[in-house]
Amino acid sequence: MPSPTSTPSVILVGVDFGVPHFDAGLEELGLLAQTAGYSVADRVTCKRRAPDPALFVGSGKAEEIKMLAQSTGAAEVLFDQSLSPAQQRNLERHLGLPVNDRTLLILEIFAQRARSHEGKLQVELARLQYLSTRLVRRWSHLERQSGGIGMRGGPGETQIELDRRMIGEAIKRTKDRLEKVKKQRATQRRQRERRxxxxxxxxxxxxxxxxxxxxxxxxxxxxxxxxxxxxxxxxxxxxxxxxxxxxxxxxxxxxxxxxxxxxxxxxxxxxxxxxxxxxxxxxxxxxxxxxxxxxxxxxxxxxxxxxxxxxxxxxxxxxxxxxxxxxxxxxxxxxxxxxxxxxxxxxxxxxxxxxxxxxxxxxxxxxxxxxxxxxxxxxxxxxxxxxxxx
The missing domain is CATH 3.40.50.300 (P-loop containing nucleotide triphosphate hydrolases)
Known part of the structure; x- marks a missing residue:
C-alpha cells in the first residue's frame, strides 16, 4: 500500500477479450489507482482471444511491459482483469516488479476507507479470502518446517501448510465476529419493523x-x-x-x-x-x-x-x-x-x-x-x- 508521503507510479494493463464493457482507455482502473494513492506512469492495452495460461498477456507483450516499466521507472504493474495465482507469480518473475490485479486494488481501497468496526471486519475477511487463494508458491519462505519444542506446526509441516491453516483460522474468527454483527443488525431491523x-x-x-x-x-x-x-x-x-x-x-x-x-x-x-x-x-x-x-x-x-x-x-x-x-x-x-x-x-x-x-x-x-x-x-x-x- 502506498505511504502518504510517496506516490508510487504504476503501469496499467488491460486485455480486450471482446467483451462489451472493455474499458479501452482504462479510465476506471486509473481512477481506482489514483484513489488508492498511485500515479499512473503509462497504460497498455492489447487484444487476445483468450488469456495466456502462463503470463496472461503472452511473452511478447510481457516483454513490452517490462521495457516500458524500466523506461518510466514504474514501481508496480496493475491489471484490469483478475489474475490467477500462477499468472501473477510468473509475471512478477518476468517483470521483476510487483504485479497486482483489479481485485486486490479494490480490496486495498476498502482497507484504506473502512472506518467502522464492522467495515474493518468485512474488509479483513475479504482480504484473507483473497490471500487464501494466493498461497501456492507465492512466497520465498516455503521451506519445510523442522519439528520440535518451540516450533510452530507439526514435524515436517511445510510453511505453506502452516500459512494455509493460520489463514483458515483467521477467516473463521473473522466470520464469527461478523456473525455477531449480523445478529445485532437483525435485531435493529426487527425493532424498525415493530415501529x-x-x-x-x-x-x-x-x-x-x-x-x-x-x-x-x-x-x-x-x-x-x-x-x-x-x-x-x-x-x-x-x-x-x-x-x-x-x-x-x-x-x-x-x-x-x-x-x-x-x-x-x-x-x-x-x-x-x-x-x-x-x-x-x-x-x-x-x-x-x-x-x-x-x-x-x-x-x-x-x-x-x-x-x-x-x-x-x-x-x-x-x-x-x-x-x-x-x-x-x-x-x-x-x-x-x-x-x-x-x-x-x-x-x-x-x-x-x-x-x-x-x-x-x-x-x-x-x-x-x-x-x-x-x-x-x-x-x-x-x-x-x-x-x-x-
Whole structure:
C-alpha cells in the first residue's frame, strides 16, 4: 500500500477479450489507482482471444511491459482483469516488479476507507479470502518446517501448510465476529419493523452521487467526494416527508462497481442486507457518464447476488448539471424499462438541488399509496420526453 508521503507510479494493463464493457482507455482502473494513492506512469492495452495460461498477456507483450516499466521507472504493474495465482507469480518473475490485479486494488481501497468496526471486519475477511487463494508458491519462505519444542506446526509441516491453516483460522474468527454483527443488525431491523418504519436504501455505481443525494434529502453531513468508494459504511437517518406527514428510514450504502470481487460481496453481506431488506431502493445513476447503461447492469447484477433485485426501485438519474446539453430531458420525471419492467425515473442534480423537491414528493406519494392500502404506486403515464437519457 502506498505511504502518504510517496506516490508510487504504476503501469496499467488491460486485455480486450471482446467483451462489451472493455474499458479501452482504462479510465476506471486509473481512477481506482489514483484513489488508492498511485500515479499512473503509462497504460497498455492489447487484444487476445483468450488469456495466456502462463503470463496472461503472452511473452511478447510481457516483454513490452517490462521495457516500458524500466523506461518510466514504474514501481508496480496493475491489471484490469483478475489474475490467477500462477499468472501473477510468473509475471512478477518476468517483470521483476510487483504485479497486482483489479481485485486486490479494490480490496486495498476498502482497507484504506473502512472506518467502522464492522467495515474493518468485512474488509479483513475479504482480504484473507483473497490471500487464501494466493498461497501456492507465492512466497520465498516455503521451506519445510523442522519439528520440535518451540516450533510452530507439526514435524515436517511445510510453511505453506502452516500459512494455509493460520489463514483458515483467521477467516473463521473473522466470520464469527461478523456473525455477531449480523445478529445485532437483525435485531435493529426487527425493532424498525415493530415501529412500522418504511425503509429506503440508496444504491448505485460508485461515484454516482449517492452520498450527495443522501445529504440533500436529510440535510446530513455524510462524507461525499468526487472519488470512487467515498462511502463504505452504511449511514441511516430519518427523513421527514411533509406531504405524507411521517418519517421514513433512509440508508446510504457502499457503491457497486464492475467485477466487484465476490469475496467483497460475501464479506459485505451484512451491510448490503440493508438494501435487500428495504421497502424501496433509490437506484442512483450518473446520467453524465456515457457508460451509465453498463453501470446500471453491474448494479443489477450485484442486487441479484444479494437477493435485492425484487425490491421496488426508483431510478434517480443524478448529475443533471453535468449532462451534455443535447441529452438534457425536457421533463424531469418519466419511466424507463429495466429488465423487462417499467420503472419510475427522475432526473436530479444533488449539486444544484434541481429535482430534489420532486424526488421528495415522489417518495411521499409512495408512502401515502402504501398507507391507503393501494399497494405499490404505479409509475403512471409516461410524459412526452424531448431527448431522454436511457
Amino acid at each position: 412500522d418504519t418504511y425503509s429506503i436504501s440508496l444504491v448505485g455505481y460508485t461515484n454516482a452521487g449517492k452520498s450527495s443525494i443522501f445529504n440533500s434529502l436529510v440535510k446530513a453531513r455524510a462524507y461525499a467526494a468526487d472519488q470512487l468508494f467515498a462511502t463504505l459504511d452504511t449511514t441511516t437517518r430519518q427523513l421527514y416527508l411533509g406531504e405524507a406527514e411521517r418519517s421514513v428510514s433512509l440508508s446510504d450504502t457502499v457503491g457497486f462497481i464492475r467485477d466487484l470481487p465476490h469475496g467483497l460481496v460475501d464479506a459485505f453481506a451484512a451491510t448490503l442486507q440493508e438494501a435487500a431488506d428495504a421497502d424501496l431502493l433509490l437506484h442512483v445513476v450518473d446520467a453524465s457518464n456515457p457508460a451509465h447503461p453498463e453501470q446500471i447492469a453491474s448494479v443489477m447484477g450485484v442486487l441479484k447476488d444479494i437477493g435485492a433485485d425484487q425490491v421496488p426501485q426508483i431510478l434517480v438519474f443524478n448529475k443533471l448539471d453535468a449532462m451534455d446539453i443535447a441529452n438534457v430531458p425536457r421533463v424531469l420525471s418519466d419511466s424507463m424499462e429495466l429488465e423487462g419492467q417499467s420503472v419510475p425515473r427522475i432526473h436530479v442534480s444533488a449539486h444544484t438541488g434541481e429535482g430534489i423537491p420532486a424526488l421528495r414528493a415522489m417518495l411521499a406519494e409512495r408512502v401515502l399509496a402504501l398507507k391507503a392500502g393501494q399497494g405499490e404506486m404505479s409509475p403512471g403515464p409516461t410524459p412526452e420526453i424531448g431527448n431522454p437519457v436511457s
